[in-house]
Amino acid sequence: MKNNILIPQYNKNGIFLRQIRSFVCRRSRITQSQLKWIKKYWPLMGIDFQLEALNFLYIFNCDAPIVLEIGFGSGESLVQTAINFPDKNFLGVEVYKSGIGSCLHFAHIAKIKNLRVIYHDVTEVIHNMIMDNTLSKVQIFFPDPWKKKRHHKRRLIQSKFLEAISKKLIVGGTLHIATDSEEYAFYILEEIKNIKNYINLSKKNNFILRPISRITTKFEKKGHMRGNNIFDLLFQLQE
Numbered sequence: 001m002k003n004n005i006l007i008p009q010y011n012k013n014g015i016f017l018r019q020i021r022s023f024v025c026r027r028s029r030i031t032q033s034q035l036k037w038i039k040k041y042w043p044l045m046g047i048d049f050q051l052e053a054l055n056f057l058y059i060f061n062c063d064a065p066i067v068l069e070i071g072f073g074s075g076e077s078l079v080q081t082a083i084n085f086p087d088k089n090f091l092g093v094e095v096y097k098s099g100i101g102s103c104l105h106f107a108h109i110a111k112i113k114n115l116r117v118i119y120h121d122v123t124e125v126i127h128n129m130i131m132d133n134t135l136s137k138v139q140i141f142f143p144d145p146w147k148k149k150r151h152h153k154r155r156l157i158q159s160k161f162l163e164a165i166s167k168k169l170i171v172g173g174t175l176h177i178a179t180d181s182e183e184y185a186f187y188i189l190e191e192i193k194n195i196k197n198y199i200n201l202s203k204k205n206n207f208i209l210r211p212i213s214r215i216t217t218k219f220e221k222k223g224h225m226r227g228n229n230i231f232d233l234l235f236q237l238q239e
């Protein structure tokens with residue numbers, strides 16, 4: 001597994017350009033077991049970052065619909081979803097190395113064949129590795145809310161990113177977001193409002209009830225314990 005989760009950028013004088021990211025590059029603690037799982041299962045389920053678009057037919061060996069999950073954390077809910085939908089192929093993207101290790105472990109135990117993972121910043125993955133009009137669904141569950149106003153620029157879900165996703169979805173494809181931050185939920189509604197072709201599938205043009213198919217995530221469980229409300233947003237791409 002390549003160990004860089006972003007591509008360093010330089011100006012024409014060779015000066016390193018600091019990018020605003022939706023995550024902080026910290027040396028996160030990783031257990032010996034997680035390292036062992038990465039070593040063992042990455043060659044089977046991991047995809048290294050590359051500058052060319054992926055060929056999903058080649059990767060999954062079948063042309064089932066592709067679901068992209070962004071920021072899967074430790075991956076339990078992603079693996080459970082992949083178990084529940086064997087007729088779909090799942091691609092998970094995460095920058096949290098210990099989460100990659102855990103996810104590979106859960107996927108190995110579940111013996112699933114319809115999941116691949118990428119260890120890299122999803123903004124670069126979307127731009128370089130995903131061909132236009134190929135994804136049937138994009139799901140982003142509990143993206144970091146970056147609550148302070150001065151940190152809003154770090155939020156993953158902003159109009160530019162939503163626009164990039166819209167190019168990758170097939171017509172009729174969906175974008176499902178869940179958050180426990182009411183403020184972020186309304187911010188997303190504002191950011192998506194002016195992007196062509198997204199239709200809000202909520203009757204009231206705001207939130208939907210959690211679909212039963214959406215497995216409760218690890219982060220969500222912590223939110224429940226704090227008594228947080230959960231906001232599910234579902235949009236569909238129209239021609």
Ligand SMILES: C[S@@+](CC[C@H](N)C(=O)[O-])C[C@H]1O[C@@H](n2cnc3c(N)ncnc32)[C@H](O)[C@@H]1O
Nearest residue numbers: 022071072073094095096121122142217218219
């Ligand atoms: C609050 S956690 C939620 C994890 C999981 N979805 C859950 O609900 O338990 C947000 C996750 O998004 C990941 N993340 C943040 N920015 C990312 C990016 N640009 N590319 C890929 N993953 C990212 C973080 O590493 C983190 O694991």
